[in-house]
Amino acid sequence: MSETQNKYGLLSQLIQGLLSGELTDVEFQHLNQMLSKDPKCLQYYIEYTTLWGLLDETNGFSDDKDLSPGYAAALMQALADEERTAKTITLPKKQEPQELIQKVERKRSEYKINRGSLLTIAASIAAIVSIILFVRFAPPSKGVQVAVLVDTINAKWADVDGTMQNGTPLATSTKSMLLREGYAELVFNTNARVVIEGPAEFQLLAEDVVCLNYGKLYATVPPEAIGFTVNTHTAKVIDLGTEFGVQADLSGDTILQVVKGKTTLVAGKKSSVQVDKGTAKKVLRSTLNIAPVQYDDRLFVRHINSTTRSLWHGETVLNLADIVGGGNGLGNVHSFIGLNPSTGHYSSSIVQRAQSSKNPYNPVPDSKFIDGVFVPDGAQDGEIVISSLNDRFPCPDARGNFSHGISVFTGDIEKQHKTIRPAVFGGHNYTDNQIVMIHSNAGITFDLQAIRQSLPALDITHFKAFGGLSEALSAEANFPDVDFWVLVDGQIRYEKQALKLKGSEVFFNIEINPQDRFLTLIVTDGFRRTDPPRAFPAWHNDFFYLVDPELSLAETLD
Amino acid sequence: MPEHADLFVRQLMLHRKRIYSFILTLVGNTSDADDIMQDTAALMWEKYAQTEEISNFAALGMRVAHFKVLEFRKHQYESKLQFNNELFDSVLGGAVIMNETLDDRFEAMKKCLSKLDKKSRQLIQMRHQQKGQTIRDIAAAIKMPPHTAYKHIASLHDKLVRCVQRTLREEGLL
Secondary structure (H helix, E strand, O other), X not given: OOHHHHHHHHHHHHHHHXXXXXXXXXXXXXXXXXXXXXXHHHHHHHHHHHHHHHHHHOHHHOOOOOOOHHHHHHHHHHHHXXXXXXXXXXXXXXXXXXXXXXXXXXXXXXXXXXXXXXXXXXXXXOOOOOOOOOOOOOOOOOOOEEEEEEEEEEEEEEOOOOOOOOXXXXXXXXXXXXXXXXXXXXXXXXXXXXXXXXXXXXXXXXXXXXXXXXXXXXXXXXXXXXXXXXXXXXXXXXXXXXXXXXXXXXXXXXXXXXXXXXXXXXXXXXXXXXXXXXXXXXXXXXXOOEEEEOOOOOOOOOXXXXXXXXXXXXXXXXXXXXXXXXXXXXXXXXXXXXXXXXXXXXXXXXXXXXXXXXXXXXXXXXXXXXXXXXXXXXXXXXXXXXXXXXXXXXXXXXXXXXXXXXXXXXXXXXHHOOOOOOOEEOOEEOOOOOEEEEEOOEEEEEEHHHHHHOOOOEEEEEEXXXXXXXXXXXXXXXXXXXXXXXXEOOEEEEEEEEEXXXXXXXXXXXXXXXXXXXXXXXXXXXXXXXXXXXXXXXXXXXXXXXXXXXXXXXXXXX | OOHHHHHHHHHHHHHHHHHHHHHHHHHXXXXXXXXXXXXXXXXXXXXXXXHOOOOOHHHHHHHHHHHHHHHHHHHOOOOOOOOOHHHHHHHHHHHHHHHHOHHHHHHHXXXXXXXXXXXXXXXXXXXXXXXXXXHHHHHHHHOXXXXXXXXXXXXXXXXXXXXXXXXXXXXXXX
């Protein structure tokens, strides 16, 4: 007998002993070692026990019936009982196993079905760390609603009967759905959430199985939906409590990227591997081999919001310059955009001459994230309105005039607007950066709540930036000097008063709390009643810059 | 019996061997697998009674079965005869893949059983017909020393496993 035959002969006996409860500790450790060290032995174990299970369930295939009559009768009896009281049906007791070889005592239980002992289903199986969901057995029923379309951005569908609006129920079907372009977010009955990026073709097979023929799909799977599965032509991804993205190419290759938790990736019908957070794998159609690939944190759109036109790829910062320019913070400013603090309107030009504002506080209709803008003037009654909820701030006497207002830009600004100086700090001209310019006297208030609501389960944790009065400003008699404030809900979180060219840098990293509503930035002209007369108005040449201002994000803990 | 209960029983009977084989591979003991199968069926009935519509019965069964196996492992964690977590995860992954070809394996198993001689087939049936029957009982019935019967039955199962592998390969299913 060959060595291989000996090995599997021994393995067969050990497995049989294990199944029958007749294995000693030493024998079990030996079996454990064989299965842990040799994948072929592990495979053999799985095939052996599967076969054993089939034989058990068919009584050794003695009567060609797939069920144990005793069990079925008992089950039906139990199910037919009334709900109120539990009945115990005792079936023929198993014989106590005789000792063949030295074995460890195992607990035996009575073979019974007790309706009263049925457990209330625990909806959450979040305690399960590694669980498998796999399934593709009998084809699922067709036409069963399994998901709802909850949001789309620029979505164009092909061959769709009827409209595809938010709230449209989606059912299992043999027919594929084709998203020609754009994005669609689906929520399944299991609460699994999926973002599809077109062009994509996919099929809903069950409430927890999607077939992706080609395109990109990102799945966010809560604990109660663990086991959510995505099939492609070459692979099967089984969720083990996670967030993951799947890209299926037209060539048939599949890329899996796991952002959180872990999944099982099955290539073809043979090999499988567990893929953990922060890793990516590729399955080639030609070979069905699984190979590691570069992980790209921004490869998939994870969340969409059509109201704010947000496509969130997992960004952890928001670009405040983009928000000042009317965006959602996930993009970049590419060209000059001016915002008039006395009207709340955007323009590609700027107000160069001094103006005053008729309205104390102006909403910005073209931005969902800016609560309002204003021209601070503390001369009137000592306090100015800084939010739509009438928060007030005791601003210094700022004359109420402004020029240039608020703007955002990148690149060489002097080529775009001759009167605006570039942002120069420490001798470096920040042309490659996102710049927010606030010329006195102007203020802007951001609605943090609106920003939070546009993002999935994320909190704003910090606001940070650096900047000040640009070194490119002329240090002539009309020397610039400003007061700068950062307020949260009307309370000062950062201030720099009497900021002049020398020592004018500001740098801050302000903590933002979940309950904070409004973030306000104010630049005033630095005028003091005790100042000597000036050749130029106090608001002249007051170009204040913030370089790459950003809001930091973190996942909500609850 | 209420119609929906009848439907549930039919579904369970149809998919029981799939769910049971899955459980048995994970726990490696027929007695424990029986207990877990009962608990799984009970929980599935509870779920079924609430919704009366399950798009994939077998999938639900596998999911619930796994949940029950993990519960079992938690309670039995002090038992020495239990796979460690790493090995368990590997077994789990393999069991899932194995289940995908269960129907093919079942057909192959029938063919392989038919290739056994009559006495060997009877021995297999004796081993599986009554789960509680011991090797000693079988050995007595066939007038063989228990240890020899033990090895012989193990050898028969090994033959069946290799025959099923060969059959699936020949049919291009592996």
